[in-house]
Amino acid sequence: EDQVTQSPEALRLQEGESSSLNCSYTVSGLRGLFWYRQDPGKGPEFLFTLYSAGEEKEKERLKATLTKKESFLHITAPKPEDSATYLCAVQANNQGGKLIFGQGTELSVKP
């Protein structure tokens, strides 16, 4: 069964304290892995699409990496405005484009 697990569920950081969020996945034929950021009461905001193991993408303080079993979202020197829930999702072959989401990691960055 296709499955996505994110850890930790919640993460509290001090401003400037770098860390990583984990997304472990089991899927029969990966088409892509996606990272989204979601602020309370708003829709998920697209961050990255990763297609194959070894791929890395960066945007400002965020860097996403992908292996055959997991993805990491590295946050370098976070700021309070990085506080949000980060969602990981995978898309499998022959699933009509469906996304399988993890439960999310709620990140809080304190000044």
Next chain:
Amino acid sequence: DTEVTQTPKHLVMGMTNKKSLKCEQHMGHRAMYWYKQKAKKPPELMFVYSYEKLSINESVPSRFSPECPNSSLLNLHLHALQPEDSALYLCASSRKIISGGADTQYFGPGTRLTVL
């Protein structure tokens, strides 16, 4: 531009009311989606339209009725809802890649629905 718009932003309705949620995109995307999201949970897929045809219905109760009038618009008609249907309703769209490659979904801001 990767914008998906949704109206209204907030909706309060009684259990006997009929209302509709609207979603629009002008990115030329040919797949559109409805999701339901409860607090502290990830989005839960309800319906998928591919080239204006319903391709996936995730066993959603008939009190939710989707409609795709054209490739840019997606509606969700609501009737006789229950209080437990209160949630954030999200619309998304994607290019709809036929073979190979990931199909990135872009989400709208959502409609906050409260059923009294």
